[in-house]
Amino acid sequence: MVIRTDYADERAWRALVATLPQQHIHFVDAPSWSGASIDDVLAATRDADDLSVVFLADTATMRSTPPALLALTTLTPEDCEDDEDYARLTESGPTFRTTPAGIPDIHANLSLGNLGFEEYAAWAGENPDGVYRSA
Template identity: 25%
Template sequence: MTRRLPDGDSLLIRTDFSDDALWRDVVDIVSQPQTDDGEVYVAELTLVDDRAFDRITLKELVAEIATSPRSYVFVVDSDAIADPEHSVLAVDTSGDSGDHPTFRVHPSQMPTVESNLSIDNMDFEEFSSAVAADGVFRGFEYE
């Protein structure tokens, strides 16, 4: 099966095809606008809903992306489908080595993460270092 990634900066790749309704629900909730200090943010995601990516491993996915200029992708995997919060996997694809850091993004935070990564305002490590104990980014804690 041939895999092809579409054009677009911020890909949301579906790798679990077990439940079409839940996939649509996840897309809907990660696409909700977020308001911060009067500013409205929306995650500008390019959806990859292609069965060629069904059950692709992280290693295989990173290999597919290796030839593209993308430094990150978002993945709706089996954990995102099973998780009641539907936290999406964020993957740093910028490294050359086999080390590709990941963290999960709570859907309410997708606009923050996507918009900042897409314009290089913040880097992957800034978000991954602010995850909760369960590995999910739910926003920055300010003291």
């Protein structure tokens, strides 16, 4: 799921959508999401059982070249065994940035359980600009 939260530049949005694989991505392009915060997105997606990550097309995404979407885990402390487990799984933070090319890789591996959000967040953190790039 890619949620658009910045509506300042329609051309940037269309260019971003053109770079994203159209298959298996649900685009949320509704002005009611304009300026939505991470907490707003988490609250709205909390009950989606099959959704482990959402991608935000926020202001930073629309202004970066190339665009880097904000990946946000939907994992909450209630989803974990205990606080220590949650801390481990979000050690690198609950968000990281990714290029559009990274979305299929992230989504597929999280869905299959091959890799965890924390691994992608750590890989993003290893890059000087903090952006995950698919190999």
